Structure formats: C-alpha cells, structure tokens
Amino acid sequence: MIDAATLTRCRHRVYLDTAYRSLIADVPEDTGVQMRREAAAVHRLVVKDALMAADPVGWVVVPSELSHAERVRRTTRALEDGARYVWNATFADDAEAGRRGRCDLLIADPAGGYIPVLVVNHKVTDPGSGAMTSPFGRWEPDADVARKVRPQLRDQLGAVHVHRLLASLGQDGRSAVGGAIGFGGDVILVHDLLAVGPTYDARFADRLAIARGEAVTAPVKVSECRSCPWWSECGETLRRTxxxxxxxxxxxxxxxxxxxxxxxxxxxxxxxxxxxxxxxxxxxxxxxxxxxxxxxxAPLVRRTETVAVQRADVEVDVDMESYQEHGAYMWGTLLDRRDGSAPRYRAFTTWEPVPTMDEARSFGEFWTWLMGVRAEAHESGRTFAAYCYSRAAEDKWLIGSARRFAGMDGVPTEAQVREFIDGPEWVDMYIAVSQNFVCPDGKGLKKVAPVAGFTWRDDEAGGEASMAWYRAAVGYDDAPESDGALITTDLSQRERLLEYNEDDVRATHALRVWMAGEDVLRLPTAADLARAYR
Missing domain, CATH: 1.10.150 (DNA polymerase; domain 1)
Incomplete structure (x- = not known):
C-alpha cells in the first residue's frame, strides 16, 4: 500500500520501511522532522479556521481523534451528501490498486466530483505571473498576474494521488485539477493534474513494485539521508563500497x-x-x-595558492536566531575593535514568544548599536565591516523587520537596510569560504569552522535543536493561564540559546582570523590533488 509521501521518498528507504519496519520501531523520530510536522499541523489549523471564516456554509470537518474506520465512514457520507467542503478527508484503502491516503481539504467541483487541496507549510508561489490561482474563500480559478508557480513536485503528486482515490469512489473532480495552499498563502494555487499524471503513474508503479518486493534497490546518498533512521546502516554500506x-x-x-x-x-x-x-x-x-x-x-582544499578574506579595523560578527517564520528573537554580535582587547559578545533579545511587538524593541536596539559602532569607526578614520555566515536569513529578517516595525523606535527604513546590506561593509563569510575552498563535507559553518580549530561548547548545537530549546525557553509547550500568561518557562534553555548564538559568532570570527593567517596554507590545493590522483 502506497501513500502520497512515499512517492517522493528515497527508493531504498521505501524497501527498508516495508521489509524491516520492526527494526526501527523504537528509534525516536528525528527532532527536525518532528518540529516540521508539528509546525505543519499548526499551519493547517490556522488555514482551516481562515477558510471557514471566509465561507462558513457547507462544511464537514472529520475529527482527527476518531478511529480510521470512523473517519472513513464520515468522509464517505459527506461525499455522498454533496458537502461543499470536507476537511481532513480520509479514504478506505484501495487494496486492488495498492493506494491509501487522506486529504486536508476537498472542495466540490462545479463540474462534478471533488477537487483535492493540500495545505502545506512551504511556499507554493513566487512573485511573477503565469500561475493559476483561486481566491482564498471561494473556488474561481483564473490566471494570476502577480504570482508564478514555485515548482513543488511532491504537492502535484500528492494531489494526483488523492484524485485517484476519489476516482475509486466515483468522486474524482471532472475538471481534473488540484490545489495547494502554502505558507503565508492568501490564494489557492491550482495544478493541472492531467499534466503531471504520467509522472505520477511512473512513480507510483515504481514505489509499489519496491514495496511489494518486485524491484531491487540499493542505498544511495540523497538529501533525505540527514533525517533518515536507516542512515547509519546505509552510510556504512556506502563508505565500505x-x-x-x-x-x-x-x-x-x-x-x-x-x-x-x-x-x-x-x-x-x-x-x-x-x-x-x-x-x-x-x-x-x-x-x-x-x-x-x-x-x-582533506577537510578543505584551497582553490588557489593564496587565500583572501576581507578584514577591517573594526569588525562585528552577526548571527540572528528566529523561530520558524514567526519572528527573529535574537540578534547576536561579537565586536572586535582589533586594538588588543578581547572581542566582546552582546545579544539583543526578546523572550516574549514570537511573533511579538517586542521584536521591534530588540531589533531597534540591535540596529542602533550596530550603526553606532559603524559611525564611531568612520569618525575615527577606521574601516568597518559586519560579517555573517550565509546571509539569506539575516537579510530576510533585516528587511522583514524594517517593514513590520516601520516607524518604531530605532527601527530603520527598508531603504536604510538595503543600502547597508547591498554595500561593501556587509560581508558573507559563506561566500568567502566558497570562493577560497572546495569543501568535501559541505560548506556549513559547523563543517568548516572546526577546520580552523573552533569547537562549539554544546554537542547538540544546531539550528533544529535550537528550535526545541526555544520552545522551552519561552514556554511554547505550556498551557496558558486564564489571563493568557504562560505557566512556566525553562530559563536554562535561554542560557543555552545565548551560548549557542555566541559560539556561532565566535566561529565566524575564528574562521576569518584563520583564513587571514599562515596555518591555512597547510591545506592542499586543487592542483596538488590533481597531480596526486592523475
């Protein structure tokens, strides 16, 4: 039996999950996977409430806490009764076809049958044109002049999967389209299911053959390996061969x-x-x-004989911490005046659960401080530079915070932010690493900083782990009191987050100092390796 998620899963994992499921029954779920699953569940509930508020008539909501058999019964009855909307539709297994599944939302197709709509916690459109969308509160597909499709094959395959389940009941939408509501979405993206049908059929046949033991697979490294419970076994096989x-x-x-x-x-x-x-x-x-x-x-390889990295008389390393898409709760900094004094760490934080207007205060204080250090350097005739590692996240929250909190104390305009980040004083160390080195184990900070001799104090330090720490630090998992206040928070996790953030900015600083020194020249160059292996 194949569900929609299996269609984009690693082929060898499909085999292992089917043949040896009992061997990983007690293996805890990957923290990152768990966090994403929980966030997606919250997102679906928010979307459901918004949809029902936009058009409250004709809904059937199938409660998740019911047994599978009861959810199937209620879904079948809703379809037979002609409900306009069915939330959390659950289908009986199609044993003959080998197909099972559910769907976040079914919308009655004006042409007959039902349209599957997936609610997903990722973006499904980008600015542009050419997408087909429907307004959030009603089904009226039309060409969208403001959005283009962000390709998400898993969504399209998932919609076709539900369409085929509906077909087994004689309830497939006659217009042969499906929908997806993504993160931050205010429209329903419309997919042509006939266009992706051949791809679906090939994927489905392949995965079903694997699950039934009719096709042979072998381990191969893919992005999914990072969170796969079978990686220790597969990784060992791949290294051995x-x-x-x-x-x-x-x-x-x-x-x-x-x-x-x-x-x-x-x-x-x-x-x-x-x-x-x-x-x-x-x-x-x-x-x-x-x-x-x-x-x-060799952990790193020099592209050329020399290594170049931008330095300044006054340097500030910056690392932002955010919680999913809810907000940026910390701006950590390390100031090195390069005058013989020890670099100094300072964090600008809010411990109110994000999103919160208190972000404006912490962000404004961070920006005012950073620009003050910069102005002081310029006034004394010294050069200045601020550094981050992989600037996309910092840029996103710098610009987004300027927009959200425009006009509040200390908050810059979007133009001021763009002028700074587009200028020569905002330096991405990730780019510097990419320009100077080939990185066999990846270019992440946790991969390259140890080569420069830096180690994190917390063995569990990492972006996904920090999400769990943050939930405890602000009491996200606690029930609210009657007045809305949180019952408890774990203050030790706040210290853990501060330490993790400090280590991140110290890591970028250590990496830069190492790149500017002599020890980096001990690494082999690409030319050295070419001579050795040819």
Missing part, C-alpha cells in the same frame, strides 16, 4: 552511475575535460576535486 554518491549526491550520482562511474576512486581519476553527458548541475571539475579530497581525507 566507496560509493560515488557520498561526494556527489542525488541526481549527480545518477548521472555518474549512467556514465559507469560508481566509486569515488573512479571519479577522482576522471581525466576528460568534459563532464558526463547527463551531468545535471554544478561544476563537474569541482566534483572531481571533492572525490580526490575524500580519498586524501
């Missing part, structure tokens, strides 16, 4: 397999100037260097 997917994962591994390159050794010895015919993306020459580095156990 020196499988090329360890250094070129996903579709790049598929292209290498097709070219007859199955091991890291074979990739490292590649001599042709041209990549394999089906190479999908990325610099193939760099992939070869990564393979050579893996064999040499």
């Amino acid at each position: 020196r499988d090329v997917s360890l250094v070129a994962a996903g579709s790049r591994a598929d292209a290498l397999y097709a070219a007859g390159i199955r091991t890291i050794d074979e990739l490292a010895a590649w001599t042709s100037d041209a990549p394999p015919e089906e190479w999908p993306h990325g610099d193939f020459a760099e992939a070869v260097v990564v393979a050579q580095a893996w064999l040499a156990q």
Whole structure:
C-alpha cells in the first residue's frame, strides 16, 4: 500500500520501511522532522479556521481523534451528501490498486466530483505571473498576474494521488485539477493534474513494485539521508563500497552511475575535460576535486595558492536566531575593535514568544548599536565591516523587520537596510569560504569552522535543536493561564540559546582570523590533488 509521501521518498528507504519496519520501531523520530510536522499541523489549523471564516456554509470537518474506520465512514457520507467542503478527508484503502491516503481539504467541483487541496507549510508561489490561482474563500480559478508557480513536485503528486482515490469512489473532480495552499498563502494555487499524471503513474508503479518486493534497490546518498533512521546502516554500506554518491549526491550520482562511474576512486581519476553527458548541475571539475579530497581525507582544499578574506579595523560578527517564520528573537554580535582587547559578545533579545511587538524593541536596539559602532569607526578614520555566515536569513529578517516595525523606535527604513546590506561593509563569510575552498563535507559553518580549530561548547548545537530549546525557553509547550500568561518557562534553555548564538559568532570570527593567517596554507590545493590522483 502506497501513500502520497512515499512517492517522493528515497527508493531504498521505501524497501527498508516495508521489509524491516520492526527494526526501527523504537528509534525516536528525528527532532527536525518532528518540529516540521508539528509546525505543519499548526499551519493547517490556522488555514482551516481562515477558510471557514471566509465561507462558513457547507462544511464537514472529520475529527482527527476518531478511529480510521470512523473517519472513513464520515468522509464517505459527506461525499455522498454533496458537502461543499470536507476537511481532513480520509479514504478506505484501495487494496486492488495498492493506494491509501487522506486529504486536508476537498472542495466540490462545479463540474462534478471533488477537487483535492493540500495545505502545506512551504511556499507554493513566487512573485511573477503565469500561475493559476483561486481566491482564498471561494473556488474561481483564473490566471494570476502577480504570482508564478514555485515548482513543488511532491504537492502535484500528492494531489494526483488523492484524485485517484476519489476516482475509486466515483468522486474524482471532472475538471481534473488540484490545489495547494502554502505558507503565508492568501490564494489557492491550482495544478493541472492531467499534466503531471504520467509522472505520477511512473512513480507510483515504481514505489509499489519496491514495496511489494518486485524491484531491487540499493542505498544511495540523497538529501533525505540527514533525517533518515536507516542512515547509519546505509552510510556504512556506502563508505565500505566507496560509493560515488557520498561526494556527489542525488541526481549527480545518477548521472555518474549512467556514465559507469560508481566509486569515488573512479571519479577522482576522471581525466576528460568534459563532464558526463547527463551531468545535471554544478561544476563537474569541482566534483572531481571533492572525490580526490575524500580519498586524501582533506577537510578543505584551497582553490588557489593564496587565500583572501576581507578584514577591517573594526569588525562585528552577526548571527540572528528566529523561530520558524514567526519572528527573529535574537540578534547576536561579537565586536572586535582589533586594538588588543578581547572581542566582546552582546545579544539583543526578546523572550516574549514570537511573533511579538517586542521584536521591534530588540531589533531597534540591535540596529542602533550596530550603526553606532559603524559611525564611531568612520569618525575615527577606521574601516568597518559586519560579517555573517550565509546571509539569506539575516537579510530576510533585516528587511522583514524594517517593514513590520516601520516607524518604531530605532527601527530603520527598508531603504536604510538595503543600502547597508547591498554595500561593501556587509560581508558573507559563506561566500568567502566558497570562493577560497572546495569543501568535501559541505560548506556549513559547523563543517568548516572546526577546520580552523573552533569547537562549539554544546554537542547538540544546531539550528533544529535550537528550535526545541526555544520552545522551552519561552514556554511554547505550556498551557496558558486564564489571563493568557504562560505557566512556566525553562530559563536554562535561554542560557543555552545565548551560548549557542555566541559560539556561532565566535566561529565566524575564528574562521576569518584563520583564513587571514599562515596555518591555512597547510591545506592542499586543487592542483596538488590533481597531480596526486592523475
């Protein structure tokens, strides 16, 4: 039996989950997966309430706490009675086809039958044009001049899956379309299910054959491995066989397999100037260097003889902490005046659960302080630079906070923020690392800073772990008192978050100092490795 999630899951995991499920029965769910699942559940409830408020007539809500059999019974009755909307629709297993599933929302199709609509906690559109959307509170699809589709194959396959389940009941929408409501969505994105039907059929047949033991699979490294309970076993197999997917994962591994390159050794010895015919993306020459580095156990490889990194007389490292899409609760900084004094850490925080207007205060204080340090440096004739690692998140919350809290004390205008982040004094250390090094184990700060000798004090430090710490730090998991106040918070988790944030800014500082020093020259260059393996 195949559900919609299986269609985009790793093929080998489908086999393992089916054949050996009992072996991981007691393995705790990955923290990141759990957090995303919980956030998605909250998002679905928010969307449901908004939809029902927009059009309160004709709803059937199937309670999640009911047994599967009762949810199926209520869904079937709602469809037979011609309900306009069915929330949390649950279907009986289609044993003959091997299909099972549920759907967040079914909307009565004006042409007959029902339209499946998925409520997902990711973006489904981007600014642009060409998408087909329907208003949030009614089903009236039309071309959207303000949005373009953000490709999400899993959503399209999921909608087709439900459409096929509805077909088994004679309730499939005659217009053959499906919908998706994404994060922050105020419209329903409309998908043409006929267009994706052939892809669905191929995926479904493949996964069903695997689940039934009719197709052979083998481990291969993909992005899903990071949170997969089978990774320890698969990873060991891949390392033992020196499988090329360890250094070129996903579709790049598929292209290498097709070219007859199955091991890291074979990739490292590649001599042709041209990549394999089906190479999908990325610099193939760099992939070869990564393979050579893996064999040499080199954690980083210099692209050239010299390493360059921007320095300034006064330096500030910045690291922002946010909770999902709700808000930025911390702006951590490390000030190094480079005058012989020790760098000083300072954090600007709000411990009111985000979103909260108190973000305006902490953000305004952070911005005022940062611009004050910058102005002081300029007035004394010294250069200034602020550094972050992978600036996308910081840029997003800098601009977003300026918009949300416009006009409040200390809060800059969006133009002021853009002028700063688009200028030469806002430096992304991720870009500096990318320009100077090939990184066999990845370019994340947790991967490269240890090469510079830096270690985090908390062994569990990481973005996903910090989400759980934050929930405890502000009492997200506690029931509210009658006056709305939170019952308890774990203050120790606040200290843990501050320590984690401080270590992050100290890591970017340590990395920069190391890159500007002599020890970095001990790393091999790409040319060194090429000579050794060819």
